[in-house]
Amino acid sequence: MVSKILGPAVALTTAAALVLTGCAADDGGTGGTGGEASGGTYTVYASLSLTGALAGSSKAQQESLEIAVDSINANGGIAGEQVELIIVDDQLDPTKAVTLLQEQIDKEAPDLVIHGVSSAVTLAMLPLLTRNEILSIGTTYANAINDPATYPYAFGTNPVVALDPQAAAELFADEGYTKIAYLGANDALGQSIAEAFAAELPGKGFELVQEAYAPTDLDMTAQLQRLQAGNPDALIIQGYGSASGYALESRTKLGWDIPTYGDGGLGNGNNLALISSEADWNNLYLRVFPINTAERKVTGTTAFEYLTSELEKRGSSFDQLMQLYTHLWDGLYVVKQAVEQAGSKDAAAVAEALENLEPLSGESPYLTFPEFNSYTAENHFRNVGTDAYIVVRPGPVVKGTIESIE
Amino acid sequence: MVTTLWAGLSIGAVYALVAIAYNIVFIGTRVFNFAQAYILMVGTFIAVEAASRFDLPLGVAIVVCAVAGALIGAVEEFIAVRPLARKGSHNELVTTLGIGVILSGIALVLWGSEPRAMPYLKEFGVLDVLGGRVTVGELSLIVVAIVVGVGMWLLSTRTSIGLTALATSEDRDAAMLRGVNVRGLATGAFALAGALVGAVAPLVATKTYATYHLGEGLAVKAFLVLALGGFGSMLGSLLAAGIVGILEMFAARYLGSDWQNITVFVLLLIVLVVLPHGLFSRGKAQERVV
Incomplete structure (x- = not known):
């Protein structure tokens, strides 16, 4: 009897972990904010872990993405195109993240991908993104992600781990x-x-x-x-x-x-x-x-006031550190800047623009750090010093x- | 060294309480209830709500959590175990695990992914006991685990209800012929086990917090304790839990954290090879040693 119990029980103990992370929602949970396309659509696909251990920070990133898209669309979109946001729940499961991304690419390749909230998910997605020459950006910051030679279209909103x-x-x-x-x-x-x-x-x-x-x-x-x-x-x-x-x-x-x-x-x-x-x-x-x-220096700027007031209006729990809300705001805005500078949505052209950002006129839309220094050919993570x-x-x-x- | 010992015993106490609840169900029904640790997890959230939202005293919170645990246990038996009775193949392993996953999902939806603190007993701080440092919450956990373990051993071996459960476990048909209400007994076992983990949830949460994934790790460790101590053995579970907790802490302290889990699973492997029925089983053919 014991052996009969032990065998299946041990197997089930292992299976439990798989079940917990593998019970996929059929549709992956789409949602987000769209807008009327004027001269076409700029598609942003975000793979977030809305269930699982990082659900809290993912929710914050979802809210900031939706608010950033609203803000960008209200101001003419990206290079005149309205931004369409597609959000999926990868459940903190790299396999599921890759499957959902492949399904989206089979349907229609997005212009930009937010490549997950855990480094494991990002590292699983990057080969597929690179193969399909799709631009991506995210908050994850394991060293292996910052490898422009292998992943030339992948960028980060955080500085390097070092x-x-x-x-x-x-x-x-x-x-x-x-x-x-x-x-x-x-x-x-x-x-x-x-x-x-x-x-x-x-x-x-x-x-x-x-x-x-x-x-x-x-x-x-x-x-x-x-x-x-x-x-x-x-x-x-x-x-x-x-x-x-x-x-x-x-x-x-x-x-x-x-x-x-x-x-x-x-x-x-x-x-x-x-x-x-x-x-x-x-x-x-x-x-x-x-x-x-x-001590933040962006209090009072249009971008900061818009983001925080929208979070209040939406009844956000607002329970994560501010950078969880500002990183992807910055991510969308810097891609907007690069696309408009490159005059193209092509991933290689935008990546080159991100490595050679020109100064912006007027008030900076960036929040995590008020200035957005260019990425470099060697470093696709946020370019700041230790005084950050x-x-x-x-x-x-x-x-x-x-x-x-x- | 004594501080490490207290830490090991307190972790072992948490494992013991879940393993004892496993045993209550196992003795009464021969079902291994994987959802037990998840019922404890729900209890920790209810305890946090009782403390922080309703400002209930600890005693009242314990009663509320025990009632909630008993209800969840009884409902689980009714929907996930009773329909499978006498159909063989141990399908209950899957359905009880399913209940556990559902409880995790419900906790995530209701209370979110962030851990929640348990305010009870925090004001008592840290004590110096026998030359080691231990919190009042940890000390309480150790005492409660011993009391519950011995109490359940006495209940299952010295009372008519315990012996009835044993008889039903050994031969369900004979027990029915003797007029035992086996369905009621099964529901009672699930409810009692649920009430137990519910009642100790406020105390457990002082050490673990309330977090929706608490059940996953505890389910595995308590199963390991059960395998070590012998399925159905209350005292075996209590002692095995102490051994596992102490081994984990001493391995982490003196060998390094990489060895923490390795040593425990090596012990399990050795025990299962040498004594397949657990450390505290009396005989090869005997799988229940109350």
Whole structure:
């Protein structure tokens, strides 16, 4: 009897994961904002993970895309063409994302693809996009995505992963730290970030000790104890969602009041507002882009006021960091600029324009950073320096803004 | 070292509570109820609502969650298990897993993908116990798991209802001939198991938060505990859960986090090869050792 139960049960345990991610909606869930085509249509296809662990950030990206499309269409569209937005739910499943994209290409190839909200999904989609010479842009930022030689039509709205460790190294040097502990997820993005820190910090004279956790772990006590035994000067925590809370609570439990640094992932959503107590905020700092704080410089611009007022009007939960709303706004606007500069929708022509952006006249439509420096032939991620980051003592996140407790 | 031990025991306590609920259903019906961990997950969300939206005291929240868990369990038995009774092939493995997936989906729609904090017991902070640091929530989990494990062992071995469930499990037809209401017993087992995981959900959420994918990981780990401890063995589940929790934490602490899951599954492999009926089974032919 036991063996009869065990066999199917073990198989089903494995199958559970497949079932959870593989129950595809028949139509992939289309929706979005269209408009009256005047001289044709510019089609934007967005593969978002509206169900699954990244549903919260995907919802924010969906809202910002819809608002950006409305804004662009109300101002003449892209090169005179109204933008049609097609949104599908890839359910955080790379296979499903590729299948849905292939179906869309078979029907009609889009002019632009938003290539997913997880690096795994993006990396699955890129070969198909490249083969079909389709321009794509997205917020995902694993190193492998930024490979213009292999994926010449793929661009990112985030800087390279290595920029954050570079900024951290400058900060740690200023603080006089010599030994740094790092705790991060062992998933694709977590490993990518861990590798970036490992590549940067030792070369700058820091001793680095690293530990990882699995996304299913419910307690980080052991990993933190292991790091604590090395007596580091500062701790870096990389994580998102409940993992961030487990790490911070375990740190508090250990009474380990060491200076602790996180990135935007740690501060996103309700991570800090809901899953950690005030004790967890002792000596906690975040390295984030100013757009996520009251120090942002775009407050009062037409673009920012339009985006935020539309989010309010639509009853958005507005519970993600502001960059989750501004990245794809910027992404659509920079493609609009490049298409109009190139005078063509052809992916190669637009990619070349993105690598040679001309200055815009009038008020900048860009939000994450007010200026949009050109991409380069070697770097298809956002071209900014380490001064793009600021350090804040985080409090709760209210309407996309980290309320500093200082 | 003692802090690591407390951390392992508290994680083990969570696994134990789900595994014990698995066992309640297994003893009463011979069905392995994959949805059990997902009912716990729903309970954590209800507990968060009870605390943050309705400001209910912990005791009331426990009752509300227990009632909700019992209802979900009973409904599950009625729609996903009873129609398959006596049809063989263990189709219930699929239907109970289906119920789990549905519960996850409902939780995602109702409460979203972001984790939600459990305010109960936060004010008590961290204690120093036997030279190790442990939160009041973790300590409570360990105590509750032991009380529930021993209590369920006594219930299933020392009471008439427990022995009736055992008899039904061993020979359903004979039990029916003796006048046992086997359908009522099955519904009762599902409801009791649901009530149990519902009742402990507020406590579990102080450690895990409420998150819609909580059930996935717990279902696997609790199944592993069940296989280690012996199907149907309440005390076996309790002890195996402690072993798994401690092994996970000590492997992560002294070997590195890469070894955390490897050591546990190596142990499972060894146990299943050497003792196919679990660590605490008494005999080869015996699969239930209450």
